[in-house]
Amino acid sequence: MKNRKLRCIVDNCYESGQQDSSSMYKFPINPVVRQKWMDNIGDIKYMNLFNSRVCRRHFETQCFGKTKVFSWAVPTLYLNKQEVVHQVSKPSRNVFIxxxxxxxxxxxxxxxxxxxxxxxxxxxxxxxxxxxxxxxxxxxxxxxxxxxxxxxxxxxxxxxxxxxxxxxxxxxEEDPLGKSITSMKSCSNKSIISFKSDDSGIDEESFKERKPHDPCANCLDLKQQLAAALLRVQQLEEKKEQEDTTDSDEEEEHIFILMK
Incomplete structure (x- = not known):
């Protein structure tokens, strides 16, 4: 319903009083934006802005929301001026990352x-x-x-x-997410295959038929060290037996002298 009491504050606006209340907009509360409205419209310093309205004819299309103009909207059209002071600048939306x-x-x-x-x-x-x-x-x-x-x-x-x-x-310790998903899946599959459950059993026949692996240099070195250690132990045992035998002969001779 048209309300002829609501008139557009812009001078010589031919639609003033011809639009309904939903097409008439109050001055914004934000002092910075309100000053931009006043600068663009001009000659309204001594007017009562509380009851003043600006009609939709003076706003660009991008200024409108679903029911009202946006809070950053500024009137720029049909203001009886060759150039307006402030142009519409839509604020950049901060992307929430x-x-x-x-x-x-x-x-x-x-x-x-x-x-x-x-x-x-x-x-x-x-x-x-x-x-x-x-x-x-x-x-x-x-x-x-x-x-x-x-x-x-x-x-x-x-x-x-x-x-x-x-x-x-x-x-x-290190970030594993740099690896590809396929590599992670392959590693998990390998771990599942290599570790059998306790009740899975072992195929003894196939185990016997497997060819032994060729010994590496480290294995040969360990075998040599083990053989040398066994030989040393055997020598020590033989030496101990000889010492025990010598001690027993000396004890018998000493007992024989005492008996005489």
Whole structure:
């Protein structure tokens, strides 16, 4: 509904009083932006700005939000001036860069996708203990490198509710995340193959058929040292036996003299 009492403060505005209240905007509260409005419109120093309005005709398209003009908007159109003092300058939006909370993890968002820590207090505490975090805040994130593949979601989903971080938790001396994922998988597969369970048994026949490996230089050196040590032990034992025999002969001779 049009309200003819609301008039645009700009001089000679032909739409003044012809627009409804939703198209008439108050002067901003921010003193810096309000001064820009006053400088562009001009000749309003002694007017009551509390009841003053500026209609939408004097704003550029980029100044409008869903229902109102943005807080940084400045009137620049149809102001009865050849040049305006202040042009519209849309503030640059600060990009919020998220980072993985695990120590030594280089993941950032973007480009990697990060996930929030769980809201459940018990799960959140468990995650913090696993990741060795002491300070809790609402901006705790973690990347997918620390979870099993079965816990990870698709491109738009979330982590499974029972997901637990398990890998590369910042306890290593060097950062292992520089290695490719394939190399990590191959290492894990090798470890599974090389270590058999206690009840798996050993194939004795195939073990016997295996060819012995050629001894290396270190093995030969150790064998020589072992043989020399055994020879030395044998010599010491023989020497001890000879000494024991000599002592026993001297004792018999001494007893024989005493008996005489």
């Amino acid at each position: 998220r980072r993985c909370s695990v120590r030594n993890c280089p993941s950032r968002s973007p480009p990697e996708r990060l996930h929030f820590f769980p809201a459940n207090p018990e799960m959140r505490k468990e995650w913090m203990e696993i990741c060795r975090l002491t300070l809790d805040n609402k901006w705790l994130f973690i990347c997918g490198r620390h979870f099993r593949q079965t816990y990870l979601p698709n491109s738009k989903g979330n982590l499974r509710k029972d997901a637990i971080p398990e890998f590369h938790l910042g306890t290593e």
